[in-house]
Amino acid sequence: MEYLVFLAGLAVVLAGLxxxxxxxxxxxxxxxxxxxxxxxxxxxxxxxxxxxHELRMQADRKSESGSPDDL
Known part of the structure; x- marks a missing residue:
């Protein structure tokens, strides 16, 4: 029974996070x-x-490029 209470509490904490x-x-x-x-x-x-920093620069490059449909 104690394990069930512990697992339920753990599930609640993980769901909250x-x-x-x-x-x-x-x-x-x-x-x-x-x-x-x-x-x-x-x-x-x-x-x-x-x-x-490389990943941040890649994310910035991706966000600046538009799609061909925008023309």
Whole structure:
């Protein structure tokens, strides 16, 4: 019985975190966390920091390009 209560509690916590992640993504929150992780990567993991900037540049390039239907 204790295991069932534990698993139910764990499921509720994971569902709450999943909901919060989707909410934060929809509302544009979480950029502070991304910035903090980027600062950590810059200080301790240089290659991860470089990859972060490359991915950001790729995302910016994709968002600037329009579709052929827009013409």
């Amino acid at each position: 999943t909901w919060f992640a989707s909410w934060a993504k929809r509302h544009g929150r979480g950029s502070g966390v991304a910035g903090a992780l980027a600062a950590h990567d810059e200080a301790y993991r240089t290659t991860a920091h470089q990859s972060h």
